Amino acid sequence: MSRVADLFEQLTLPEITRILRRTAVVGLVIATVALVGFSVLGHWMIGAGACIGLALGLLNIRLVTSSVARIGSSGGYKARHRIASNTLLRLGVTTTIVFALVFVARDVGMGALGGIAVFYFVFLGSVMRTLLQGAPV
Numbered sequence: 001m002s003r004v005a006d007l008f009e010q011l012t013l014p015e016i017t018r019i020l021r022r023t024a025v026v027g028l029v030i031a032t033v034a035l036v037g038f039s040v041l042g043h044w045m046i047g048a049g050a051c052i053g054l055a056l057g058l059l060n061i062r063l064v065t066s067s068v069a070r071i072g073s074s075g076g077y078k079a080r081h082r083i084a085s086n087t088l089l090r091l092g093v094t095t096t097i098v099f100a101l102v103f104v105a106r107d108v109g110m111g112a113l114g115g116i117a118v119f120y121f122v123f124l125g126s127v128m129r130t131l132l133q134g135a136p137v
Helices: 004-007 011-042 044-072 074-105 108-136
Strands: none
Touching: 004 044, 011 044, 011 108, 044 074, 044 108
């Protein structure tokens, strides 16, 4: 956990804002393409599920950043512990929602599973792009 914190400490607040904005825009484009593409293929429920998964990923990242801003100002071990606990709780809730969708409506759930996975790949790519741009050559 401390390695991840060390990684994000290298980023400034404007860089984090840019990462989140880039991820949100790319996620919105992917959601639109998924919904239209799967609708054309006759599987609109998978496209709707992908939109749900992308929205869940974005919501989770937004809640993490607001939690870090709120709790992180107090500093110390307890703040890191609370941030980690809140993040794990949200990840558990998100996972439960996706698995519930898989069991209730398989097409929507599988689309949501794919959507959330794509969202986190886009987020990771955006973070890596920002870190590599700042790396010395």
